[in-house]
Amino acid sequence: MSKLHIKDLEVNFHTREGIVRAVDGINLSINPGEIVGLVGESGSGKSVTCNSILQLLPAPPARIESGTIEWSGKDLLLQGGSEMQGIRGKEISMIFQDPMSCLNPYIPILDQVAEPLIIHRLCHPLKAMEDAREMLEKVGVLRIAECPRAYPHEFSGGMRQRAMIAMALITKPSLLLADEPTTALDVTVQAKVLSILKDLCGSLGTSVLFVSHDLGLVAELADRVVVMYRGKVVEQNDTRTLFTHPAHPYVKALIACRPTLDISQDRLPTVEDFIDSKEEAPLNPTTISAPNPLSGQEALLEARDLIVEFKTDEGTVRAVDQVSLSIRRGTTHGLVGESGSGKTTLGRSLLNLIERNSGEIWLHGKRLPASGQNNDSGFRKSMQIIFQDPYASLNPRLTIEETLLEPMAVHRLGGSKTERVDRVVALLKEVGLGAEHLARYPHEFSGGQRQRICVARALTTEPDFIVCDECVSAMDVSVQAQVLNLLKSLQANRGLTYLFISHDLGVVKFMSDEISVMQAGRIVENGSANHIYNEPQTAYTRQLIDSIPAANRTSGFKG
Amino acid sequence: MSRLIFSRLLQAIPTLWVIATLTFFMTRFAPGGPFDSEKAIPEEIKIKLEAHFGLDRPLFEQYILYIQNLLRGDLGPSFKYPEWEVSELIATAFPVSLTLGVLSFIIALLIGIPGGMIAALRRNTWMDYLPMGLSMAGICLPTFVLGPLLIFVFSTQLALFPPLGWYGASDWVLPSLTLGLFYAAYIARLTRAGMLETLQQDYIRTARAKGASSWRILTKHAARGGLLPVVTFLGPAFAGLISGSFVIESIFFIPGLGKFFVTAAFNRDYTMVLGTVLFYAILIICLNLVVDLIQALLDPKARQAK
């Protein structure tokens, strides 16, 4: 068993726009049998660090400027192509984030799992297939026994990630590099995959470098946690100490700004609260929120017996199955469920963006027209949507000004052009941007800023009802906190009604007054936020809650 | 799989019908007729001739008659060479074009795919620029320049190969090279683009992380995905190759199909035009089907979808 020791590693990216320092002199070591968590937000350099160990960085543009990576007496950075081939997959294996794209779609799973054994000539190819089958069964890919020639696309994401684990561990490597291995998975699946990973590595004595953006998740698994921020290691310590006594303000902020399930807050603390003030902020700057004063009023939106079906090659799929829903004015209705549960479809059919097969939708007591026609803009003005991906939801060819003016022009709001521009500027200020941003194009903004623009666009028509469809799911926790705070304050100021869709129970609970849990197109549970969390009525909801890493469920550390 | 073949063949029927109809009327509306000639034929003889070929009937009746004959598999005699049936002419010329096409195809693949792969692997080095530059030259040079050029070098100057004819293996070299190089150029570019795209895929990184060698990555992991777009191109390209090339046939004096495509239209040889058009359409339909089957073979996802 060897020890990995990274010393003063510096990695730069040489792009046309200039040199970007991705990793800025970090030191890190992994002892035999140890599980080390490497945590940071996007752009912190955690993946670059991980990839540079096996020389898997795309070069150019990446260049390792200095440092050493010691592994069983050798400096990995000095090894040539064929030496590295001998180490990769044999001594050090790797698992990547997206199981959908990381398995070769043209080769049967079994062959891919067996391949490391064949490449490294560890056994006879026939024996390798046998071992691969065993390994796959061990990680729970049971279908392989029935159809050994199955291809990756025939498996779900969770099964594929299990197969990736089997592939990585089949050669019994000394070190496993896991780069965000569960980020793309649903919580319940994530929990299962993590436990398999942990058990298997434990039994093989493999040490693990576990890279993740999710501190809570790492707490669940790691013996030791290393936190990176802007290419530097800001803190590393054993898990318990790091959680209970974080030293660096950034780490403190990371722990604090994630909405948790056990307490209710009106506003989330943000990283700026901790870093800019340079002072010890309270760990829990929260107030238990008072009951919403607007609650109990009449329903703004009501849906009755909604059914939405899609035709696919395999036949008709019922995405929304007899859903009835009522949302009161000025409240937030949370909608939670795993991928494929139909929550997004429900959101869009409420906006009449998708044709529904049957059912009725009432807004302001008026019935919406049956089909998803575009031109009956009467109701369009009062209902808007904010999407998950702020990168895709802004037209890249239009400036912010054009994007925001267009809806007003189409709906003839706001009289003259100057009046409209004034309103646009006011809106931008409201979402935390300014008039100086008007002439810019979307690609010049960060993800958080773009989402603010999307919010502003949704507000141009002065709607009452906004569907937030996973609108913070793609964001780092620190940015997520800012956007969630913005949505909350807008609701307070404008009396907006939200349908807040997310797979993240914590976020939903933070935002919502009421929560519906969706599964397979149906709403399985309905109730007030606290009620759902404290007394889940169905096994499914309970499973959802239990799957959340303990550290994310509560503000305290119980791992 | 057999369902795919069956449904495709079923779809082919309306396609062929539309094509036959379109062509029928287009040729008839083109000015001039099959019996116009310089030594002006007396009017009464022309009428006789037209009656003999049924051209005196109303156009729509001719059309119905043609479709009826077509359903019986009868393409009728050529108007230009009435002593020959259209199907007979196609049947004599097709083997020639097939030989030429297959040879060119092999050359195109043998040059194009390795060339594109090398270029993709060594992107932005001279091993990329050289084959890509050559392939651009191949695309830019019309075959009627390349053909005489090859003849000039290999036949006139070096006396290695005969400059024309289609009588033995040595006659095959220059025409298939001329035709093959043109397609090789396209294939090389497509291969390079496809390979570059595939080499950026995450699963290539996975393969590298397993310790696979470059050769293994190229052949086992990247080739399938990278060559899929090439396969799509190959169907119509192959149809184009084996249905002959007028330019090549004219330069090298080869009795292939390509000549009929051009001269039939020029001669207003109505039956021949329709015959060649339908023949080509059937080729395209069959080869597209083959392409789909190959794609299904290469791509398990496509296999399942079908």
Place this chain on the structure above:
Amino acid sequence: MEANKQSALPAISIFWIILFGWTWLALGCSKPSNVETAIDEQVLHFGLGAEPQHLDPHLATSVAAHNILSALLEGLVSEDPKTLKPLPGVAQKWEISDQGRQYKFSLRKNARWSNGDPLTAHDFIYSFRRILNPNLGAPYASMLYALKNAESFHQGGKSWQEAGVGVVALDEHTLVLTLKNPIPYFLELLNHYAWFPVHQPTIESFGAYEKIGTAWTKPGHFVGNGPFSLTSHQINSVIEVTKNQSYWDAETVRLQGIRFYPIEAVYTEERAYRSGFLHLTQSVSADRIDFLKEKYPDELHFEPYLGTYFYRFNVRAAPFDDVRVRQAFSLSIDRQRLVDKVLRGGQSPATTFTPPGTGGFFPAPGFAYDRAKARELLDSYLREKGLDSLPQIELTYNTSEGHKKVAEALHAMWKENLGVEIRLLNMEWKVFLSTISGGDFSLARAGWIGDYVDPHTFLQMWRSGDGLNMTGWENQSYDQALRLAETSTGTAKRWESFQRCETILAEEAPILPLYFYVHLTLRHPSVRGWSPTLLDHHPYKYVYLAKEAHP
């Protein structure tokens, strides 16, 4: 990316191994050229120019068909290889009577079909009847109008007996032809394939008597009586004939076979010749004359060819409805310069329509070059019409390098000499034909090759309403003069009438003769017994191949 260099090498090396292997294989198989082996084999490799449309002599219309049919069939007479004067063919001898109206042919007894059947006078009657049968629709049926009552039979409605066509078999071997009126060049006419006999049993067995497009002309079916018989026909590739042993004069025939290659592209044909693939080419591109003259001075031949290259005016529409404009266009062409500088193939400038010397007829020059007069005529026209310039004139020609070159040269000449800029309009062949015959042109390119060596084959075209006239020009005196020439018997009288026709043509200028054709060809020195003839007819039975003489 650390790809290793060996990665793509196997594929490349496999490719090169195959290529080299192929090269060696091909080299190993490479044979001596056609021309090299031909002397021993006595096989002539003949550039045919185009695939013949028909091999049925009664349906054929092309030069290519003539070149093949004259090997496969023989008429009543044959041709002298140098002068094309009639020699005995199937007919051993003949007597002319009734002031040239009646011909009595004695057929030779040893004349046989290629399948051994004897060839009799009835075969000729059957053949004449077939080509004149209105239901066959033979394009050259009118060639036989020379026979008495042939025209009325061909117009239909009458049976052969009723019509009484002037052809009678006195016995198996004696055939009497009666003409409508005396034709001095009648015997020459008989060498046209329309007069060739066909084998009755074969025709009947294919039902080809009045049906177009039967398989009787294919190898294995074709029964002929010529010096050669058809052995192979691969369309667009080769037509092969071999010596017919049952031909009556097989002793004279020295060639064992002829291979005809329908190479259409003139540059491909030239390459074929230069590589020893062909003995002779059908044509040579005008642009290659200087180059080939230098490289193959002894093999490039300029041979007289009975044909005139000219343009038609459309006299039905302005401005060419006025003779002054037509004359102006004609007078502003420097034909000598056109011939010397543009065509460069030894053509002679056409100052008349009939090539001088056709059958001994030398017309007086009529079309001249006179810039000043041309300008004057045009100006007077413009003044009279009150025009500043002529409307846009289009010169229509069919797609061909040669036609284009001439048109471009004339375009420049008119621009320079007349100050008129015309527009050139190149049309695809069939469109060209329908445009011209529809009269939808102002100036159109044309050419005429004589079917027989007599001025009549040229001058008859300009009769009012003739199918070949197409200019819309009608002239009573011309028609009279032509009729007079047709009915006269004495040479002097005929020449006088033809001269009258020529003079009217030159005065009225419905056409614009440019030059007289020359047959340009590359011919290998080993081809012997081949003489230049006016009609480009070369009786194959006198042709043979011999080693080049080494002076």
Place this chain on the structure above:
Amino acid sequence: MKPEKSSSLGKDAWLRLRANRMAMVSLFILVAVGLLSLLGPMLSSHAYDEQNLDRIFENPNSTYLFGTDNLGRDLFARTTYGGRISLSVGLLATFVSLIIGVTYGMISGYAGGRVDAWMMRMVDVLYALPFIIFVILLMVMFGRNFLLLFLAIGAVEWLTMARITRAQTLNLKKAEFVEAARALGFSHTRILFRHLLPNLIGPIIIYATLTVPAVMLLEAVLSFLGLGVQAPMSSWGSLIKEGAEKMDAAPWLLLFPGSFFCLTLFSLNFLGDGLRDALDPKSSKD
């Protein structure tokens, strides 16, 4: 990495294109060839149809920069004049094919469902037609007007463009900004032309740079068949065709127009590649 100045995607693409040396050289060559074609016939002291029958087939010399042809015409004037014809033919036909193809593809992709299926079926049918026969028939019908003919060729060339546009539209249709536009109650036309079309420009431009050479090659093939421009006009295709026939006797007749032609095609292709890189969203910042 936020730029100080605001920049549109177009400007960004231009900056990236400027960094691509191959593409810039190509652009320069194209501009030079274009200018030469435009001005060349005026620069030459001989008109493109002016004949000097005493000086035919002359080697390049001081009077005739590129030599003369079979009628003693100045090859420089003819080459540059031919450039005008070939380039305008290429651009015109491409333009027509773009208009038809993009509209067709966009409608098909945006409408989706049965409309899409039928429209694409039609494209498949047209694909199965041998192109050359149809060009000849069109040629025969429109033969009198060369520009009209290339309008017709453009009308035949649009198939691939339609397929590309449709595929892109299908992708873009699912983009969230299109859905946002629908949620905001915009009309279909507005979505098609203001939101979809500008985002399709990238692949359209790239394919257009590949269509221009394809059309120019087609023009050359038509010249080979004798269906090219009306004499005495010249086009690169017809000049190359004539040059190829005489390459052993008068190589300059092939060399000069051939180099211009190849240079233009090379440049168009490299420019297309450069544009692809420059407009590729993957290579954008972030």
